[in-house]
Amino acid sequence: MKFLNKFLLLFTFDQEEKLEVETKTTLLFTNVLNFFLFVIVFIEGIISLLEENLFFAGPLLFFSILFAFNYLYTGRKPNSLFYKEVLFTFISLTFTFFIIFGGPTNVNIIWLGTFPFISINLFGRKNGSIYSFAMFLFMIIDFIVLSQIIPGAINYSFNLEILFSIYFIFSFIIAYTLKFIFTEVMLTKERAMINSQNSKNSKEEQISDLSRQIRTPLSNITGILDILGKTNLTDDQRDYINTIHASANNLVNVVTNMVSTSKSGLKPAIEEEISFNLYATLNNTIRLFSENNTKQKFSLSFSADIPTTMTGNAIKTKQIFLNILNGIAKYNIAEQKHIGIEVSRTNTMPGNVELNFKIISTGNIPFPKEYKSEDSLYKNDVLRLNTSKHIQFLELGLTQKLIEQDGHTLLIHPDIEETTFEFGITFKENKQSISIQNLKDKISNTESFYKPSVDIKNANILLVEDNFSNQQIIILYIKNEVNKIEVAYNGKEALDKFGKAKYDLILMDVQMPIMDGFKATQKIREIEKSTNTHTPIIAVTANAFPEDKERCISSGMDDYISKPFQPEDLIGKIKHHLS
Incomplete structure (x- = not known):
């Protein structure tokens, strides 16, 4: 069995790109089928040649060349167009020849029983059944008409005609049944896998919502405490505020640890492309x-x-x-x-x-x-x-x-x-390399994004946040450093403002009504492509996990800060991107 497994693996070839399981299975089946048909037809052709029967030798060797070319050239390319269709055409021509003229070994028509298996496995139950019926109909026409009018055609006895018809129908029923069972098993597994993934993602979504709902008010609490801590306070008042601040920070750590522990068994694997x-x-x-x-x-x-x-x-x-x-x-x-x-x-x-x-x-x-x-x-x-x-x-x-x-x-x-x-x-796209022109375009775009630094005092900053309390907290954080701050309540309003004014930096919330931060960022980046400009966008969100940061960056944002955060951290990121 190990030898057979290694032998079959030879027909998968070494593919540079990862393929879907179904594509791999179809490619393996098609290559194995192509190879064995080449061997069978080639041997039949050689036997005919040794027997000096050129009537069979010529067509059979020609068919074997077609199978060999299809196997060696097209079969090594998983994305080749019409590979199955071309192979099926060659198979149909070969089997048609066998039906009409037989062969040198007089067993060629026996291979006709494999036709339903081939057609159903290549094209599925519906189309495979249609092609099988067409071949069966052709066989009946040959028995009744073609064998009488084509020179050299083999004449089958009535008993053989009945036997071959029953044999073909029986082969079709078995092929259809096996394909039906295989399909149902695969679909059941696929449905179970998707339902399982849905369940895991649903739990992950609930956990992320819990984290976000707790972190947002905590961010406001710690923000106000930071601001109060910078005012004139008595020693007792400062001690009280420090106690509350420490407790709030402990609560943040508790939430983070709780959610991280809960998600450790739920976090889906990295998406495999x-x-x-x-x-x-x-x-x-x-x-x-x-x-x-x-x-x-x-x-x-x-x-x-x-x-x-x-x-x-x-x-x-x-x-x-x-x-x-x-x-x-x-x-x-x-x-x-x-x-x-x-x-x-x-x-x-x-x-x-x-x-x-x-x-x-x-x-x-x-x-x-x-x-x-x-x-x-x-x-x-x-x-x-x-x-x-x-x-x-x-x-x-x-x-x-x-x-x-x-x-x-x-x-x-x-x-x-x-x-x-x-x-x-x-x-x-399925491309393994980048052209020189693409590299030049990337270098050109990178150079065009370069711009002189902007002092934070003179910067024009757009804050995109739908929650009024969160707006006020962030404005309180940065108002002593920034003179000009504009506010948008959702991504759509941010786009409208972006089209009418020039901003040096955007603070972008993620979850908002009408248009969220991801879509708004994508739209802004599309606008900037036509103007060769680039406005730094920092995500300010209560989504605090590594995958959240990855999603923000992949959507076109430049940086990410999760709530709750220290005012100095946000101001530091703003200064970094303005410079």
Whole structure:
């Protein structure tokens, strides 16, 4: 068995990029199939040549050359287009030849029984069954018509025709059954894995919310204590304040230790980015809902500029779609449902593939009356406020967090006849190297960001924070150092102000209504690309874990400070980025 395992591993080849498990499995099966068909057809051709039977030797050796070329050239490239289709074409031609003319060993038609296994494993149960039926139909036509009119065609006896027909049907039933069992097992495992991931992420979300809810008021308490400590106080008053300050700091440490301990067993593994076929991934997810459900139809369309394969987190992508489709299946009360999935590319930045997804579900989802709004509201950013209610109703809070992890937003557009779910996901192109021109562009952009230092007293700072108390605390922290501070209550308002005035630095909260800090930062960075400018953005947030900092930096922010913090730490970061 060990020898057989090592032998099969030879057909995986050494791939430079990581591949999705399903892609690896299909590639291995296709390569093994290609190799063995080459061996079988080549041996048949050599036997014909030794017997000086050129009628069989020529075609069979030609077919073996096709299999060899396909195996040695195309089979080593996991992202090759139409590899399966080309191989299947060669197989169909070879088996057609065997059906009509037989072969030098007179057992060639026996291989016809493998055709259902090949077609179903290459193309799935539905398409594989269609191709198998087409081959069976061709075999019947050959028995009845072609064998009588094609010169050199083999004439089968009636008993052999019946035997071969039963043999083919029996092979098809076995192949279909085995594929059905394998698919159900894999889908069950995949559903269990995604449900487990949902459960872990849900617990992590609750813990993060707990930490944020405690840290925000603690930040205000310690901030006021710091400010009071710098005023004229009696010795007793200063002693009281120091006691309160110490107790508050101890409480911060208790919260941090408690949450860190709770998350130690829940923190998900670092997302592994692999090369995968997005179309196949979405198709596999749709199969969970479409098979054995005649009342639910799906359509899937991709714009032409989307690459065949991309690098990203295939599991998270499946998880997002599975959760949304589960919500639709659970709450859409229409008897006949049609769900259309549209995928388009929203940017052409080198190295990244930013895609916009629309899931359009026909039929009515009965949102509660308090969740409904006038149509005019959907023409502006107030849609985000309504979306939060719809997300809560459909139990898509975790899905929203998954989408927001790389700075995108989940929007829901409800209507009487259909509901549209819209969101984005960013992937990476499958490129291992960077061109010289890209390197030049990076150097040019880096140089363009250089600017002279700004004295903190003369700096114009924008504070983006939706909580009034938090605004006042931060302003109290820095007002003695900074003369000009402007305030925005959400990301949308910050964008409006950014377009009308020049700021030397932005203090950005993360969680805000209408538009959060991640999306606002992305929008600001997009604006700056056209002007070759760069405004430092510091995240000021109660999200205090390493992954929170990573998310802030990946969205385009320059620095991060978590609540509660010392005023000197914030002022130090401001001075650092102004210089």
